[in-house]
Amino acid sequence: MSKQLLKGSEAIALTAVKAGVDAYFGYPITPQNEIPEYLSKYLPEAGKVFVQAESEIAAINMVYGAAGAGKRAMTSSSSVGIALKQECISYLCGSEIPCLIVSVMRGGPGLGGIQPSQSDYYQATRGGGNGDYHVIVFAPESIQETIQYIQEGLDISDIYRNPVMILIDGLIAQMMESVDLDIPVKKRILPKKDWATIGTAYHSGKNVLTSLALNPYILEKHNLELQAKYDKVKRNEVAYEMINMEHPDYVIVAYGSVARIARSAIVMLKEVGINVGMIRPISVWPFPKEAFNKIPATCRGILVAEMSLGQMVDDVEIANKGRFPVAFYGRTGGIVIEPEEIRDAIENFKKWVRI
Numbered sequence: 134m135s136k137q138l139l140k141g142s143e144a145i146a147l148t149a150v151k152a153g154v155d156a157y158f159g160y161p162i163t164p165q166n167e168i169p170e171y172l173s174k175y176l177p178e179a180g181k182v183f184v185q186a187e188s189e190i191a192a193i194n195m196v197y198g199a200a201g202a203g204k205r206a207m208t209s210s211s212s213v214g215i216a217l218k219q220e221c222i223s224y225l226c227g228s229e230i231p232c233l234i235v236s237v238m239r240g241g242p243g244l245g246g247i248q249p250s251q252s253d254y255y256q257a258t259r260g261g262g263n264g265d266y267h268v269i270v271f272a273p274e275s276i277q278e279t280i281q282y283i284q285e286g287l288d289i290s291d292i293y294r295n296p297v298m299i300l301i302d303g304l305i306a307q308m309m310e311s312v313d314l315d316i317p318v319k320k321r322i323l324p325k326k327d328w329a330t331i332g333t334a335y336h337s338g339k340n341v342l343t344s345l346a347l348n349p350y351i352l353e354k355h356n357l358e359l360q361a362k363y364d365k366v367k368r369n370e371v372a373y374e375m376i377n378m379e380h381p382d383y384v385i386v387a388y389g390s391v392a393r394i395a396r397s398a399i400v401m402l403k404e405v406g407i408n409v410g411m412i413r414p415i416s417v418w419p420f421p422k423e424a425f426n427k428i429p430a431t432c433r434g435i436l437v438a439e440m441s442l443g444q445m446v447d448d449v450e451i452a453n454k455g456r457f458p459v460a461f462y463g464r465t466g467g468i469v470i471e472p473e474e475i476r477d478a479i480e481n482f483k484k485w486v487r488i
Contacts, residue, residue: 136313141276141306142167145209145235145283147314150175152284154233155204156182158195162214163247164303165237169209193218197225200232201342203329205287209235211303212253213244216261222296223262226359227344229328231290231297233283234268238302240467248467249303251389254444257300258418265356267363269293269370270418272300272388276310278415281318288321293366294328300417302440304390304469366419373421374413380431381410383479384457386449387438388414391470395438398475409479417445422452434458434482438475441465446487460485 139147145168149157157176159169169185176183182199186192192208200206210218215236225232236257240250257270269289271282279301286297330340346352377399378384387395392413402409410432412424428435435457437446446461453459462478462485464470478485 135315136311138309138311139276140167140309141279141301143171144276144280144312144314145306146171146175148280148283149207149233150179150181151314152287153205154181154207154287156184156199157207158184158186158192158199159208159210160186160189160192160214162189162211164239164249165209165211165235165306168235168237168306189214189217190221193221196232197221197228197230200225200230201228201330203326203331207233207235209237211237212239212241215253215256219261222260222268223264223266224344225296226262226266226268227264228342229294230342231294233287233290234296234298235283236298236300237306238300240465246467247303249390249440249469250465250467251302251391251440252442252444252465253300254417254439254441257298258420258448266359267366267418268296268298269366269416270298270300271372271415272417273305273415274389274392274413276305276308277312277316279305280312280314281316284318288323289370291323291326292321293362295362295366300389302390370416371419371421371423372415373424374415375424375427376411376413377408378410378412378427378429380408380429382408382431382433383410383482384428384432384435385409385411385438385475385479386414386435386445387411388417388445391438391440394470394472395475397472398479401472401476402479405480407479414445420448420452425449425452425454425456428457432457434460434486436460436462436475436478436482436485438470438478439463440468440470450487458486461487
């Protein structure tokens with residue numbers, strides 16, 4: 134094992150190749166352009182496929198075709214690009230086709246800006262496509278953790294035959310950190326892809342991958358089977374971190390880049406005699422509701438910190454079940470929260486309590 138200094142985008146590209154991605158399909162959009170740029174070099178060198186499609190819509194439909202043929206397929210985009218992919222993401226879920234999607238969030242709505250943001254939480258965890266479906270979503274806080282969940286995400290996608298999204302923001306994609314590409318990840322037994330459209334020489338019968346079911350009883354049965362799969366994901370794939378949660382005066386809930394910033398705020402607050410813990414969701418769908426049952430009675434309130442106007446805060450309030458007051462502090466438009474702002478929000482907690 135050896136560490137090297139890598140930009141987030143390059144680390145994502147190198148990890149995708151290492152994890153066995155057969156094909157990448159994408160379209161340029163800031164602030165994730167370096168991901169396809171690096172993959173355009175690394176994938177062909179590994180004998181794999183890179184295609185810059187004519188649009189985001191074309192790219193995600195190419196993923197459908199390649200993944201449906203049993204290949205490990207991947208795409209990446211940012212905010213408005215992910216929005217354009219939503220229809221086919223619903224198709225992928227409905228047809229039970231695995232793939233990996235990297236979403237690098239920037240400020241919105243609309244075209245917005247190119248600065249980092251967390252205002253696509255709803256987009257990732259609720260989905261902009263139609264029907265009863267879910268994408269499995271992991272939100273790492275560092276480049277090293279992003280590397281881990283790209284590898285695990287590809288395996289999880291294959292196991293559940295469902296798209297997995299890695300949700301990061303422009304900070305993680307654009308920063309440089311010392312990382313180890315060889316740290317082992319959890320070993321999983323992967324199922325055979327006998328459902329794939331790779332020709333009848335490889336399996337008996339005819340494989341058809343479609344999300345179309347005109348008979349409502351057949352469609353209901355299919356949706357119930359999907360729901361049973363999502364329930365299994367909720368049992369097996371929830372991930373979170375508990376930080377300084379023995380006897381906290383307050384608890385911060387933050388994910389991704391903001392969780393890193395909150396760590397500094399916790400140190401600042403300790404210096405003035407306020408003991409603060411943190412729940413850091415890593416899987417944001419499924420959301421780690423169980424973590425909130427472990428909050429000690431010493432807690433006087435929960436502060437949700439996001440680079441948005443408040444999206445994850447809804448999941449926190451559901452998980453909290455009314456036990457503690459919930460406050461929210463956020464910045465939007467691509468402005469990154471400073472540790473001092475989170476410190477001040479805790480010190481003036483009542484000011485930010487949700488109505």
